[in-house]
Amino acid sequence: MLRLMIEQLADGVRLDLHGTLGGEWVPLVEQHWRSIVNGHETAPTITIGLSDVDFIDADGVRLLRRMADAGAEFVVSGCMNRHVVETVHGHVRAAEGERTMKTHATEAWPTCSI
Numbered sequence: 001m002l003r004l005m006i007e008q009l010a011d012g013v014r015l016d017l018h019g020t021l022g023g024e025w026v027p028l029v030e031q032h033w034r035s036i037v038n039g040h041e042t043a044p045t046i047t048i049g050l051s052d053v054d055f056i057d058a059d060g061v062r063l064l065r066r067m068a069d070a071g072a073e074f075v076v077s078g079c080m081n082r083h084v085v086e087t088v089h090g091h092v093r094a095a096e097g098e099r100t101m102k103t104h105a106t107e108a109w110p111t112c113s114i
Contacts, residue, residue: 012045
């Protein structure tokens with residue numbers, strides 16, 4: 001299950017996701033994101049809140065990568081969400097030639113202190 005909250009801000013739009021970013025929910029989030037991007041003359045600053053996301057599947061990661069490629073910013077908390085966003089941003093930086101980041105499934109998960 002996923003809950004999507006959209007908030008119009010003075011300098012852009014914020015999409016807060018709550019629940020699972022996977023399966024049937026990925027196309028729904030993409031549809032909302034694209035409608036926001038296409039609904040403005042100039043590309044608004046889009047912030048994606050992932051702090052309340054408890055699972056992201058491979059399709060969800062690919063969507064986040066497309067969003068990052070388009071300039072979206074992310075707000076996260078928790079080890080796994082931070083890891084996913086770092087991986088996504090690593091892809092963007094690699095595409096820009098700044099640095100590379102491994103993204104295959106055998107990569108070790110980050111450690112976090114509680």
